[in-house]
Amino acid sequence: MNFKLKIWRQTNAQTPGKLVDYDVRDISPHTSFLEMLDILNEQLLGRGEEPIAFDSDCREGICGTCALTVNGEAHGPDHPGAVCELYMRKFRDGATITIEPFRVGAFPIVKDLVIDRSPLDRIVQAGGFISARAGSAPEANSILIPKHDADLAMEAAACIGCGACAAACPNGSAMLFTAAKVSHLSLLPQGYPERESRVLKMVRVMDAEGFGNCTNTYECEAVCPAEISASFIAKLNREYARARLRKSAGE
């Protein structure tokens, strides 16, 4: 298969970038999207041009490292799945494909297609954990958790932290990311003691990092490789309101 590629090239955060045209030829339909970029990079190297910088690691959709906008869609057209799970058989032969980084105000571009997603780490650092000292844990089966609750917590916990939700959102909001962590931990009895302080701190940092707010467009849910449901955003809002109310009531 042959493709015309338009790829975002940018030296660093300070320099403006632009789309550059490339051609790739004789690509097997069984090639993954990132392998197609590997092939292009080999060709660039052969011509003495600097390869295109893009991030990836596990290449099986779980580490959340890869982050490309393909033809305007975060992670490309094959949902649900990260762009490393996208295969060229999903494209038409001869197609033109535009490849850009995730476009989020809070994620500065490092180089070409690589972005800085450290704001997501800082949201978790604000309170996205259960304080459980190693050595102090009670016997595991002494905490009974209804299967339904455990399953729902797992659905939220499946988030891979890629940031596609923020990239797809017209407001650049990281609400789905934050909601997934808040929901995972507040659905479990182990998470109750820090339930209120957690949601208040995480939302405060989320706002401070420059992410926008949710206006219910559900673009996040549509592109999420881990199929995190937007209903968790409603849960986040409830958790937040509950925490604010209890705080203002002095409880």
Added chain:
Amino acid sequence: MIGTLDPKIPPGPLAQKWRSHRDHSRLVSPNNRRKFDIIVVGSGLAGGSAAATLGELGYRVKCFCFQDSARRAHSIAAQGGINAAKNYQNDGDSVYRLFHDTIKGGDFRSREANVYRLAEISNNIIDQCVAQGVPFAREYGGLLANRSFGGAQVSRTFYARGQTGQQLLLGCYQALCRQIARDTVRMFPQTEMLDLVIVDGQAKGIITRSLCSGKIDRHAADAVVLATGGYGNVFYLSTNARGCNVTATYRAYKRGALFANPAFTQIHPTCIPVSGEHQSKLTLMSESLRNDGRVWVPKRKEDRDKPPGEIPEQERDYYLERKYPSYGNLAPRDISSRAAKEVCDEGRGVGPGGRGVYLDFADAIKRLGEDTIRERYGNLFEVYEKITGENAYKVPMRIYPAVHYTMGGLWVDYDLMSNVPGLFVIGEANFSDHGANRLGASALMQGLADGYFILPNTLPNYLASQMGKRPSPDFPEFENAENEVRARIERLLTVNGTRSLDSFHRELGVLLWDQCGMSRHEKGLRESLQKIPELREQFWRDVRVLGSDEDFNQSLERAGRVADFLEFAELMCMDALERDESAGAHFREEHQTADGEALRDDEHHAAVFAWEFQGNGQPPKLHREPLRFETVHLTQRSYK
């Protein structure tokens, strides 16, 4: 020079060793802990849990990872589960049985005392992870659920769908985040360790390079912990993430740390077969699938191109069930992998190139219904469909073995300290617990045992004598190490040859897979030992690395890793040649039983092989640590 290798196994009965060792180890008092700086390299299950726990105890920790976030370490990709001897199923499990299964699974090439401790601690890990909010699978009554894994006749594996590694890693990442917020841990993402600094014979710091800015830095500390994972990517194609590499442990080896059993590399039986030459990695299909999937190939090779549905039951060879009736499809990994290779070598393999076997769920779907199978393995079936375009609910999966895990690693004693005082090695990066073959769901267990429970108890034993001995990063040892790192980068950037990194790495991978993969023999290994130095020489003459060192330069970061693989591969083949027996995953064709099973030579080789670097171009020196078995009896492993 190193005298005899002393693993420092505590005296006393096996079941009391760990307790009595803790009772007699030296401690660091709470108000003194903040005076110690600890470097942890790696943020996976072992490094992340160690950094979080040491921070929680009050030490000042610096944690480094090459990924852009600690949460992306490759532990995240582990699918199936984590073992523990809880005996929640009342099916006869115990600490002793988990210990015994692990020793036997490793083909009697690991230390009894270490493995027993691991089995003991397994139960604490589950408690700890549940307390952190890891959403393990549960039964309707709210209790924890279990599944079965290879090499065991009990159900002792805890799991979170097919994403157990992810959930355990996020638990430990969150614990790490808590410490980062408390300022006990400083996190350095996208920072790669390029050398170990030794001052007065002790590990006291590292040299790092920022992958974003190219900046080289010196970090001094009171102790260095390496948790940098395995070296499976030496084969180029493996189930490891693209970034996984041997650099940290290999650099430590070149500074005097012993590398143990490098030839023990695990080939996982259930991966998606290779589809083309541009493939960049192989994808694992969790071993848990073998709970319900049946492995087969056609009995006659003429049938191998027929659609599987057209091959009647009596024309199929369920070879694992036939050869190993008591374990069946749950035979251990090394045995299952070799059995797959054997039937493919006979010409009965299926799919393109004849390098595949079927993993068939038709019977399980008939018995349990498609919904149950979907609930158990749904995400794995989706991954399979994405990669192959095939629906495994309708047609059997095709699988083939692939490089997955490395049992070898830096040599450590019972305290997880290497022969270099102050250098601790945990998780997959050390060699300690899995012998010649790791059982499924035991890597997560070992990583977390090391990080949450063992290292935090053994590190003070070293630190107690080190108060006030931390060197300044201005010491000449740091300057020299930094200069060497800079010179090497300069050299990589100035070769300016014609060949790409990938072309060298691929060539090395093919060579190793053929000669030092699922089976090995003397002639092939000797040939490889000729070819690898030639390839390395060609690399330094003809590799092309573009860009600059003061920049985000992915080619440069990979160049250093490939260069290290090209040296390390030689050590691996040397070890494989020296170990003149078959043991677990190390299968020497010269040493097999009449029915093709691995044949050990306990008289001569019941030992850890630990290699000492002797200088570039010099053969390394071999040290042997004899393995003593006081509790288990050495037997020919049988899963029949």
